Structures are given as C-alpha cells and as structure tokens.
Amino acid sequence: MSTGKIVSLLAQADIGVYAVSLDQRIVFWNRGAERILGYTAEQVVGRYCYEVVGGVTPGGLTPACQEGCPSLRALQAGSVPRAVEMQLLSISGERKTVPLTTMVVSGAIRDMPIIVHLFESGDWAADRDRAATEVRHELTGSGVDIFSDRAAAAAPVAATDTLTPRELEVLRLVSLSRTTDEIATELGISAHTVRNHVRHFRRKLGAATKLEAVLTALRQGVLDWN
Incomplete structure (x- = not known):
C-alpha cells in the first residue's frame, strides 16, 4: 500500500494522528x-x-x-516502541499531557516508512487505547505492514563498516523517498552511478528491494539522523 493510501486511512481516525518521515519532518497531521x-x-x-x-x-x-526519534532508537535496540505519557506543546503555548502511541509503518516498495503518532487528551484520553487499536486493525486489515511490531527479534549485526560513505548517503536519500534522478541531481552524480550504489548497499544489507534495505538499515542502526 502506498504512503498516500496509508495517510487516507489515518485521516479517518477519531483521535489525534500525525506522521513524520525518517528525518522527523511532519508529513501528515x-x-x-x-x-x-x-x-x-x-x-x-x-x-x-x-x-x-x-x-x-x-x-x-x-x-x-x-x-x-525514540521509536527508531527502540527499533535499533530490538524492542517494540511502547506507549508513553508526553507533554506536547499546543499553539497557545500550553503543554498538554497526552498518552502517545507510536508505530513505524512501511508503505509500498517505492514508498519509504513513516512514523505514526496516535494521541488524545482530556476526557477523550480514556478512549485512546480503543481508538489506537481500531487504527491498528484498520491499517493491518488493509495490508499495511506495522514494521515496529516485529522489532522485538534480535537485531542483526550492523553493516556500517561495510557500506561506503557514498552508499550511506544514497541510502539515506532513498529512505526519504527521493527518486534516482533526484538523488543524482542532489549529489552531482549520474543516475547510473546512483543505481550502482543502490545495488551495492542492497547486496551488503542482504535486501531484495530498496524498501527492505531501508527497513534492515533501520533495525541495524545504519541510518542515523542525530
């Protein structure tokens, strides 16, 4: 399922939902x-x-x-991100205490993962677990892969020592859904060279697709925006 269709499903949720890309930019609200x-x-x-x-x-x-992102750190530690109590800043400047549930959701082959945040406040907070469960069921029932639910398995050994700096750079841009031509323009290299780098990091990460390479790199801690 494409990221656009995932967003359409999230738009129907009764609770607060926002999603961010892997570099923590908000892509949905x-x-x-x-x-x-x-x-x-x-x-x-x-x-x-x-x-x-x-x-x-x-x-x-x-x-x-x-x-x-704490959710990505949890994945890298081999654990499932847990629901936490957070104080979020509102437009008025007031901080609102909310229960926050996060999920790392992968899209289709050409759509990279997004980090979904579910939350509620006030009298509605008691319904958060029910609503979050409904959102989860709606996503999985529509064929969406909630990648973070599978993170409890032990993470494999990181491949950072085998990927070259340029391969890591290309992998990072791929994870942000950049196309081959966009990556070539941004890095000042040819599209052919980009495809070579993609082929190399897929082989080193044991991945059949770019999406699989990104998901593996997330679990291994290869991708890091700190």
Whole structure:
C-alpha cells in the first residue's frame, strides 16, 4: 500500500494522528491533532516534529525527539516502541499531557516508512487505547505492514563498516523517498552511478528491494539522523 493510501486511512481516525518521515519532518497531521493542539496541517507539514510539538516527558526540559526519534532508537535496540505519557506543546503555548502511541509503518516498495503518532487528551484520553487499536486493525486489515511490531527479534549485526560513505548517503536519500534522478541531481552524480550504489548497499544489507534495505538499515542502526 502506498504512503498516500496509508495517510487516507489515518485521516479517518477519531483521535489525534500525525506522521513524520525518517528525518522527523511532519508529513501528515489530521483534524484530531488540530483539535487537541490547535495547529492546522498547513502550519506544521514540512517542519520538524520537535520544533512544533516539542514533546517532553513529565518533568523533562528537552524534547525527547530532539536527539533522534525514540521509536527508531527502540527499533535499533530490538524492542517494540511502547506507549508513553508526553507533554506536547499546543499553539497557545500550553503543554498538554497526552498518552502517545507510536508505530513505524512501511508503505509500498517505492514508498519509504513513516512514523505514526496516535494521541488524545482530556476526557477523550480514556478512549485512546480503543481508538489506537481500531487504527491498528484498520491499517493491518488493509495490508499495511506495522514494521515496529516485529522489532522485538534480535537485531542483526550492523553493516556500517561495510557500506561506503557514498552508499550511506544514497541510502539515506532513498529512505526519504527521493527518486534516482533526484538523488543524482542532489549529489552531482549520474543516475547510473546512483543505481550502482543502490545495488551495492542492497547486496551488503542482504535486501531484495530498496524498501527492505531501508527497513534492515533501520533495525541495524545504519541510518542515523542525530
């Protein structure tokens, strides 16, 4: 399923939902998130999540995601991201304490993973688990792969010592859904060279597709935006 179709499913959720790309830029923001925090999608899409919601744990000062996504760190540790209580910054400047559930969701072969955040507040918070379960069932029932649910298995040995700096650079851009031509333009190399790098990192990561290579690299901690 494409990322666009995944977003269409999330738009129907009754609770707050936002999704970010692997470099933590907001790519989706539903009406539930607008109801709770006050920001419209137009105000936040394309911005870094820690610049907008600045989620901190109760009593904390530094946004938990400012030094890298906690969900990705959980995957790299071989564990499933757990629901946590967070204080998110609203448009008024008030911090709202919400239960936050995250999922790393992979799209189709040409669509890279996104990190989905589900949350609710106030009198609605008691319904968060039910609503989050409904969203999960809707996604899996539509053929969406919730990659983070499989992260409990031991992570394989990292391949950072075998990928060249250029291969890592291309892999990073691939993970952000850049096309071959876009990568070639950004790096100042030919499309043929890009395809060679893709072929090399797929082989080194034991991946049949670019998506599989990205998912493997996430689990191994090869991709790092810190």
